[in-house]
Amino acid sequence: MCLQRLPAAARAVHTQLCYGGARIKPAGRQSGPSALAARRRAPYLEAMTATPAFLDTNRPDVPDIVVPRGVTPFHLPGRPVRGRLVRLGALAEALLGRHQNAYVVTQLAGQALALAAGLSSALKYRGSFSLQAKGDGPVAMLLADCTQEGALRGYARADADRMEALLADDPNPSAARLLGQGYLAFTVDQGGEMDRYQGIVSIEGESLSAMALHYFRTSEQLQYDVHLAAGQGTEGWRAAALILERVAGEGGIDPDLDSAAQDESWRTALTLAATLTDAELLDDTLLPDRLIWRLFGGEGAVLDRPRALAYGCRCSRAKLSSILGSFGDADLDEMAVDGDIVMTCEFCKWDFRFARQDVGRQG
Numbered sequence: 001m002c003l004q005r006l007p008a009a010a011r012a013v014h015t016q017l018c019y020g021g022a023r024i025k026p027a028g029r030q031s032g033p034s035a036l037a038a039r040r041r042a043p044y045l046e047a048m049t050a051t052p053a054f055l056d057t058n059r060p061d062v063p064d065i066v067v068p069r070g071v072t073p074f075h076l077p078g079r080p081v082r083g084r085l086v087r088l089g090a091l092a093e094a095l096l097g098r099h100q101n102a103y104v105v106t107q108l109a110g111q112a113l114a115l116a117a118g119l120s121s122a123l124k125y126r127g128s129f130s131l132q133a134k135g136d137g138p139v140a141m142l143l144a145d146c147t148q149e150g151a152l153r154g155y156a157r158a159d160a161d162r163m164e165a166l167l168a169d170d171p172n173p174s175a176a177r178l179l180g181q182g183y184l185a186f187t188v189d190q191g192g193e194m195d196r197y198q199g200i201v202s203i204e205g206e207s208l209s210a211m212a213l214h215y216f217r218t219s220e221q222l223q224y225d226v227h228l229a230a231g232q233g234t235e236g237w238r239a240a241a242l243i244l245e246r247v248a249g250e251g252g253i254d255p256d257l258d259s260a261a262q263d264e265s266w267r268t269a270l271t272l273a274a275t276l277t278d279a280e281l282l283d284d285t286l287l288p289d290r291l292i293w294r295l296f297g298g299e300g301a302v303l304d305r306p307r308a309l310a311y312g313c314r315c316s317r318a319k320l321s322s323i324l325g326s327f328g329d330a331d332l333d334e335m336a337v338d339g340d341i342v343m344t345c346e347f348c349k350w351d352f353r354f355a356r357q358d359v360g361r362q363g
């Protein structure tokens with residue numbers, strides 16, 4: 001991917017992303033602990049890489065779910081087309097079901113998760129991919145991120161009163177109405193001391209897939225096709241994506257294929273993808289290879305090695321304790337309610353409770 005290089009801005013937004021996941025209660029005070037947390041980043045970021053998640057006994061009891069074929073990549077041999085089919089399976093329910101949001105908001109969060117999972121699988125190096133949408137609509141924050149290894153997490157935060165008013169006016173509002181005016185940011189974080197790459201565009205389009213296509217067109221000049229679906233069935237929430245990418249350059253393309261023939265094969269792939277229904281995307285009984293074959297079998301689609309997805313929140317008491325350790329006593333006193341400080345992981349909806357006397361700079 002050729003993301004716009006904005007190291008300083010990227011670092012700023014990355015800080016926001018990290019802290020977007022952990023909030024200190026009570027929230028809502030302008031000069032309160034959340035605002036302070038956003039300015040003091042180092043201890044938490046350091047702690048994020050200090051302990052591998054599987055060794056971290058301070059983690060909450062999060063679902064131990066791995067979807068072995070979460071992402072199925074494929075390509076059309078000789079033609080400038082590759083794609084990924086993303087199926088979150090039971091992981092969708094585990095990630096989405098813990099949030100008390102309106103149906104349409106959960107649907108949007110599910111689509112964002114499927115999109116992030118699909119785009120992270122295209123990373124050519126170790127790292128993680130984040131999608132963040134921030135607007136002035138009832139859904140003030142939409143966030144999804146996925147590591148190259150497939151650790152996926154995300155959430156949508158909506159204002160309950162504004163959602164109620166919107167749903168009274170329009171029972172099935174578009175993503176555009178949910179998010180309002182704002183921006184969409186895609187961030188690639190290579191971890192450690194490596195640079196972060198970020199592209200930011202204004203929110204344009206009615207659906208999340210249209211917004212993503214606007215991003216690819218304006219920020220990366222890449223041709224994509226994105227189909228996203230999320231819904232609640234008998235076995236809970238499911239979310240899925242089909243992402244097609246037009247391969248740039250010569251690699252793997254039949255040398256006999258002139259540019260007109262390449263354009264034609266891309267258009268054919270788009271036409272075939274347009275026949276896909278949400279029901280097909282979300283149907284777990286229709287296995288990924290069968291669905292890809294149903295759509296692109298006539299084009300000789302070849303499946304590439306599937307990728308696993310897993311519940312990917314990296315929150316833990318140790319990390320949050322480390323954040324609290326960066327505050328002064330006056331701030332900690334202000335955060336405490338009845339002798340306790342409660343920090344909530346926004347991804348897991350898990351409250352971490354710390355006794356005031358156990359946190360802070362000792363000595």
Ligand SMILES: [Zn+2]
Binds near residue numbers: 313349
């Ligand atoms: Zn968490």
